[in-house]
């Protein structure tokens with residue numbers, strides 16, 4: 619196989635606007651790309667070793683910590699696919715996506731690494747293959763992912779997603795700005811998913827009704843995005859946060875940031891991603907309001923904030 623001197627792959631973060639958790643049970647969800655938070659993987663041949671060199675880890679592939687087992691398994695599968703299990707290389711990873719905050723860092727990393735290998739071996743990468751390889755990492759890191767993260771870290775538009783059924787990008791026409799804030803606490807996808815599984819065991823009817831309610835909020839959010847109804851959209855986001863909180867996947871720090879955003883003039887706010895830590899976002903009317911809200915979030919203890927216009 620003819621290879622390039624180096625192989626480069628990039629991908630970006632995502633924010634789930636609505637439908638997290640409910641998407642695991644077949645309800646629709648909407649997520650959008652965050653193009654300013656990116657990851658770049660660069661694969662270079664080396665004289666010895668199979669070395670990962672990233673901001674969050676450095677070392678031999680076989681000695682790397684258990685927290686990146688998903689990435690290790692993905693790389694082994696890629697080496698296998700290209701028939702070079704013993705290839706010696708350095709894989710450099712540069713990223714500004716915060717890890718384990720529900721912003722798609724692991725799916726973005728898996729996609730960037732997959733692209734770097736395909737690029738190195740001069741091979742076209744189909745969407746099916748990209749999803750297949752990204753899922754190898756995601757399944758180990760997150761248990762049984764819905765596929766929403768994997769779909770959105772490669773998208774250029776918002777994605778309407780129903781597990782194993784629909785993945786559709788759509789245009790929104792909303793005047794408004796998102797302010798995303800990091801609680802500084804690691805989100806815990808596997809734990810958060812099991813919180814809801816437990817709730818279903820204890821009280822199926824009520825829990826399932828809440829999951830369906832989140833699904834119906836996704837329908838409404840899509841309409842509000844397309845019809846430019848920011849005030850209504852804000853209410854829908856806040857209602858989703860209340861529902862996720864009553865399902866047990868919020869966190870006092872997330873609730874504090876949601877309240878701070880609303881008090882600072884946000885139209886609505888909610889956690890995003892799996893919750894139990896991680897990130898939240900607020901919807902601001904415009905960029906000026908977004909700055910005021912970001913300041914309020916920082917004052918309320920956010921570790922970091924990002925402003926993302928919606929139009």
Ligand SMILES: C[C@@](O)(CCO)CC(=O)[O-]
Pocket residue numbers: 634637638639640641642720760762763764765766767807891892
């Ligand atoms: C909690 C969840 O809905 C989102 C995690 O980013 C899990 C999933 O969709 O796989």
